[in-house]
Amino acid sequence: MTGDTIAEFQRRRRMASRLAMPWMLLATVGLTLTSYFGKDADWHDLAMIAFVVCGTIGVLIAVSIYRCPSCETVPYDEDGVPLNPARCKKCGASLR
Numbered sequence: 001m002t003g004d005t006i007a008e009f010q011r012r013r014r015m016a017s018r019l020a021m022p023w024m025l026l027a028t029v030g031l032t033l034t035s036y037f038g039k040d041a042d043w044h045d046l047a048m049i050a051f052v053v054c055g056t057i058g059v060l061i062a063v064s065i066y067r068c069p070s071c072e073t074v075p076y077d078e079d080g081v082p083l084n085p086a087r088c089k090k091c092g093a094s095l096r
Contacts, residue, residue, distance in 0.1 A: 020062040023058030026058075027050070027052075029050070030055075034051060068091060068093055070093040075095060077089055
């Protein structure tokens, strides 16, 4: 059972990364454009909207997939959401 939980979490982790990464990269481009063009440019508002929308989509995709297979919660620790945790803090399942 533990091996299945580990394999399933690692599969979910890879899928969340693969699906969310393009959105997070677009958000980074939007943020970069926002700071490059400055607040007075016409592109500022569009770049800021791109940053917020793409970042939100990326995060929503990631947290909908990046979950513990045993208890279906997003793994967390005192520093936030770890990228590859050893255990689920809620149920104690091995994830790595």
